[in-house]
Amino acid sequence: MNGHGNGGCAAAGVPRAAFGKADKGADFANYFCTYAFLYHQKEMLSDRVRMDAYYDSIFKNARHFKGKTVLDVGTGSGILAIWSAQAGARKVYAVEATDMATHARALVAGNKMENVVEVIEGSVEDISLPEQVDIIISEWMGYFLVRESMFDSVIYARDKWLKPTGMMYPSHARMWLAPMQTNLGERKMQEYQHAMDDWSRFTQETLDQYGVDMGVLNTPYRAEQQKYFLQTSVWNNLHPNQIIGEPALVKEFDCLKATLEHTASLRSQFRIPIDPGNLQIAGFAGWFDVHFRGCASDAADNDVELTTAPSVSDTTHWGQQVFLLHPPINTRNGDVLVGELEVTRSKQNHRLMDVKVVHNLERRDSPPAQPTISQFHIE
Numbered sequence: 001m002n003g004h005g006n007g008g009c010a011a012a013g014v015p016r017a018a019f020g021k022a023d024k025g026a027d028f029a030n031y032f033c034t035y036a037f038l039y040h041q042k043e044m045l046s047d048r049v050r051m052d053a054y055y056d057s058i059f060k061n062a063r064h065f066k067g068k069t070v071l072d073v074g075t076g077s078g079i080l081a082i083w084s085a086q087a088g089a090r091k092v093y094a095v096e097a098t099d100m101a102t103h104a105r106a107l108v109a110g111n112k113m114e115n116v117v118e119v120i121e122g123s124v125e126d127i128s129l130p131e132q133v134d135i136i137i138s139e140w141m142g143y144f145l146v147r148e149s150m151f152d153s154v155i156y157a158r159d160k161w162l163k164p165t166g167m168m169y170p171s172h173a174r175m176w177l178a179p180m181q182t183n184l185g186e187r188k189m190q191e192y193q194h195a196m197d198d199w200s201r202f203t204q205e206t207l208d209q210y211g212v213d214m215g216v217l218n219t220p221y222r223a224e225q226q227k228y229f230l231q232t233s234v235w236n237n238l239h240p241n242q243i244i245g246e247p248a249l250v251k252e253f254d255c256l257k258a259t260l261e262h263t264a265s266l267r268s269q270f271r272i273p274i275d276p277g278n279l280q281i282a283g284f285a286g287w288f289d290v291h292f293r294g295c296a297s298d299a300a301d302n303d304v305e306l307t308t309a310p311s312v313s314d315t316t317h318w319g320q321q322v323f324l325l326h327p328p329i330n331t332r333n334g335d336v337l338v339g340e341l342e343v344t345r346s347k348q349n350h351r352l353m354d355v356k357v358v359h360n361l362e363r364r365d366s367p368p369a370q371p372t373i374s375q376f377h378i379e
C-alpha cells in the first residue's frame with residue numbers, strides 16, 4: 001500500500017451503491033478511489049522488495065497453505081490470492097472493495113485459478129463468507145505502517161472470520177523511529193517563506209486593485225502554510241548514513257492479538273544516543289517492517305521479513321516518513337535524545353495521522369533542558 005490513497009477522485013467508477021452511510025461515500029471518494037486504477041496496483045506490483053517478501057513468505061512456507069482456506073483482505077489485483085492458490089490452498093476468498101475486483105476476477109481466470117479463488121467485491125466489513133478460514137493474508141501497511149488505517153479492517157476480518165487456530169500473514173509488524181540528518185528542512189523553510197512572501201504581495205495587490213484588506217486572514221494563512229510546509233511529514237528514501245542514532249523500536253504488533261484500541265492511538269518512549277561526530281539532528285525518520293512467522297503452534301519454516309528501513313539497494317515505494325525539525329537541534333558528542341512519540345488519528349480523516357514528539361537532549365554535566373513539543377501530520 002502507498003500514500004496515493006488520498007488524492008480524491010470521486011468519479012473513479014467506484015461502486016458507491018454498496019455503501020449506505022455517508023462516511024463510507026466520503027471514504028471511497030478520498031481513499032479507495034485510487035485503488036480502483038490498474039496503474040496504481042501496478043505501482044505496488046512493481047515494488048520488488050514488497051513482492052519478493054510476500055512471494056517468499058507464501059512459497060517458502062507453502063506447507064501452511066496446502067489444503068487450507070485463505071482470506072485475502074483487500075486483494076487488489078488478486079496477486080496474493082493467486083499465489084496462495086498456487087501454493088496449494090483449497091479455497092481462497094479474495095475480497096476487494098473497489099471495481100478492481102473485476103480485474104482480479106479476470107486475472108484469476110487468466111491464471112486458471114477460478115476453481116480455487118473466489119473474488120468477492122465489497123468491503124470486508126460488509127461481506128459474508130460461508131466458512132471460517134485458516135489464514136488471513138493482507139497487504140495493509142501504509143506510510144509509517146499505520147497511515148490509511150487499513151489494519152483496522154484486517155483486525156475486523158480476523159475477529160469475524162479467522163478460526164481460533166488460524167494464522168495471520170504477516171504475523172507481526174513493527175514501527176521504528178530514528179534521529180536523522182538532511183538538508184530537506186532548509187528547503188522546506190525556503191518554500192514556506194516564499195509562500196508567505198507571495199501572500200504579502202497578493203494581499204497588497206488585492207487592497208490596491210480591489211479595495212479589500214485581506215490582512216485579517218494573515219494568521220490562518222500562515223497556520224495553513226506552516227502545517228503544509230513545516231509540519232507535514234515528507235516521503236523520502238533515505239540513505240542509511242543519514243540515520244545518526246540506533247533506531248528505536250516504538251511499536252510492535254502481534255497481528256493475532258492487536259485490537260482496534262491498540263491501533264487508534266500509539267504512545268512510546270525512546271532513548272537514543274546520538275552517534276559521535278554529528279552536529280545536528282535535522283529531524284526524525286519513521287518506517288516499519290513486517291514479519292511472516294506463522295503462529296506459536298505452527299511456526300513458519302522460513303521467517304520472512306519485509307523492511308522499509310533506509311537502504312541503498314532495497315528501497316520500497318513506502319520509503320520513510322521524515323519529520324523535520326525547525327530549527328534543527330544542535331548536538332555534541334555524548335548527547336542522548338530522549339522523548340515520547342504519540343501517533344493518533346487525524347480528527348478530519350481517520351486514515352491520516354497526527355504525530356507528536358516530545359523530545360529533549362540529555363547532556364553530560366548539564367541540567368535537563370525543557371522538553372520541546374513537535375507536532376507533525378502524515379497526510
Ligand SMILES: C[S@@+](CC[C@H](N)C(=O)[O-])C[C@H]1O[C@@H](n2cnc3c(N)ncnc32)[C@H](O)[C@@H]1O
Binds near residue numbers: 002079150
Ligand atoms: C495495498 S493494496 C494491496 C493489493 C494487493 N493485495 C497486493 O498486495 O497487491 C490494498 C487493497 O485493499 C483494498 N481494501 C482496503 N480496505 C478494504 C476493505 N475494508 N475491504 C476490502 N478491500 C479493502 C484496497 O481497495 C486495495 O485494493
